[in-house]
Amino acid sequence: MSYVYLLDTTLRDGTQGEGVSLTVADKLKIAEKLDDLGVAYIEGGFPGANPKDEEFFRAARSLRLKHAKLTAFGSTRRPGVRVEDDAGVRAVLDASTPAVAIVGKAWDFHVTDALRIDLDENLAMIRDTVQYLKRFGREVIFDAEHFFDGFKRNRAYALATVRAAWEAGVDWVALCDTNGGSMPHEIHDIVAQVIQEVPVQVGIHTHNDCELAVANSLAAVQAGARMVHGTINGIGERCGNANLASVIPNLELKLGYSCLPSREHLRLLTPVARFVGEVCNLVAHSYQPFVGHSAFAHKGGIHVSAIQRNPETYEHIPPELVGNERRVLLSELSGVSNVLAQAQAFGIPTEGREAELRRLLDRIKQMEHMGYQFEGAEASQELLFRRALNDFTPPFRVLAVRVDTDVQRQGESTSQAIIKLEVDGDIVHTVSEGNGPVNALDAVLRKALAPHRPEIRRMHLTDYKVRVLDEKDATAARVRVLIESTDGEHVWRTVGVSENVIAASWEALVDSFQYYLALVVPSQALVEA
Structure with a gap:
């Protein structure tokens, strides 16, 4: 060859x-x-x-x-x-x-x-x-x-x-x-x-x-x-x-x-293509051959019936070869096996939980329709699964949050965030400032959690991207916010979607802290032990 x-x-x-x-x-x-x-x-x-x-x-x-x-x-x-x-x-x-x-x-x-x-x-x-x-x-x-x-x-x-x-x-x-x-x-x-x-x-x-x-x-x-x-x-x-x-x-x-070291490397093609698209902050081309979200999606009734018997009827290659997946649209069977496999990959028990998995699938479809995308936000995806399947105990609960921004005549601005949350049975109510609303929210969350969860001092935000999803709606458009965080050893990504960029940012930010404290820190402690 x-x-x-x-x-x-x-x-x-x-x-x-x-x-x-x-x-x-x-x-x-x-x-x-x-x-x-x-x-x-x-x-x-x-x-x-x-x-x-x-x-x-x-x-x-x-x-x-x-x-x-x-x-x-x-x-x-x-x-x-x-x-x-x-x-x-x-x-x-x-x-x-x-x-x-x-x-x-x-x-x-x-x-x-x-x-x-x-x-x-x-x-x-x-x-x-x-x-x-x-x-x-x-x-x-x-x-x-x-x-x-x-x-x-x-x-x-x-x-x-x-x-x-x-x-x-x-x-x-x-x-x-x-x-x-x-x-x-x-x-x-x-x-x-x-x-x-x-x-x-x-x-x-x-x-x-x-x-x-x-x-x-x-x-x-x-x-x-x-x-x-x-x-x-x-x-x-x-x-x-x-x-x-x-x-x-x-x-x-x-x-x-042959152009890659092995066929196993070919399976990384779709994840790499989507990762590059997300980092470049470009709208994913759903119809892109091989790696697009729609490359192996089936909607027509005759097509769906045929691929369920034999995928070769309407697919030129198995999608798994390039790291993609088959999708059946507008069908009660659409993607259930994928949801099941993902839950198992997260270590979540699935036996006898078909009804819950189907409800989760419906929820994922609704969220994707709203603009969520989980290919580049694996931490938010895992939290979604664990919350839906009752396999998650949040390390803290946000009871209320408010952020205000004061814009000066010279164009300078300061933001102040106020938060009320519950952690370890205590109610914490505090305030913090930042050079922008997202920075203020990050600062106030850290200030509220640090006395109870000092580990958060090891984590910090490394990337923050905003994508407008509905350009036709101008300033009322829905936006997707992607946040990347690290503790120097692990890297994880979270997503938030809203018509309000601050609300979307807050959703992604809270997910980042929840994921770190509930899933990364315990796994670190287990390895160290």
Whole structure:
């Protein structure tokens, strides 16, 4: 079985997509998930372009990657500048990654009209940069930008750029359909010609402007390319990049190639795709193939009847292969087995509780309709199960809460939260301030609980995201708040939904404290004992 190497550029090319902005902490979390999935290369960013990416590469040195090579991205040296003196090339080296990706022009039109330099100087820039980076022991990937457009207009020069990189000792040449305008048959034919002309390892980097990035990537592989660049969920500039969430299962399950360490890693595809979407704060595309919420959902009566006898009647693969699940819509049988399995996974007794499980299923459906999503909020999901099945004793009860915000004329504001709660049989009534309503609520909850539950000093909020669910309702829209918390060892996520962003935040915040005190702390004590 032929192996195809995956270069994931979610953290670099993906962040060029409209509406995508990741913090350094976000990028580190995604990098760990990509490594768990088993991709071969993670392109982390452009260290010569912005301080955030430079900080990411410094922080990423502490990552313990099991499968992936972290890759820094940069450009060939500037025209007229010695490669040793080029600040961008130096920044790529300073990132201290085992692999580097260097972009250079492969279309003569771009060389003469965009860079406004001599064609031979561009070849020298490619050659010098690759040779210099190889001298420092880096694995070098040359991204031949606009290669397919360039090949179709000046075949000889496009090939000359590939040959220049190969002669300089490059490890891979990634042929880029930068404008996303090529057809699959063109990609296949041109890749085959390159492989015949130049004995270099070829990769493919496609964009989705014609909705063909995945098809073009697969065509390139069938023509002999052995590296595919792409992003999770296809995020990227304009219409996005090749969607690895579709490329991977098509390679593994349809075309007979291997691109992940094992088939068990393929089962992580759906959780990783949804995790990346949540961290990027993008609305999940329910109809996305393989990993979408609706990818294996069945509603029509004939379809439902057929899949209950044999799922192959209306499913091209078992959803479990990619970590997804079958869903039957608008049916009393819809998802009961999934609810049962999840309850058992939480260690909750289920024997003889079919009626309760069905009521829980109905409740989950109602909550999903309201806007709740539990893929990225596993702590709230477990609390929901335990509360519904009477397997949860809350460590505290909120009796009343109020928050006020005072906005000054200069635009500055302070918030004050007042809480009344019951903990260990005591009634606690206290007040606290914060630099915003959520901060004030967090502070007052900590102040009220700390004398009884000093463990909460170990936990803190690490991420807070708000998503508008009903844009058409403007300021009256329902919102979903996702909170991530940690105690330095465990990480958990909770969710809240409301027309009031403060109410949604409070729901997620209370769940975070309840989950930690009721489930994380006792498990820690059990391990320590």
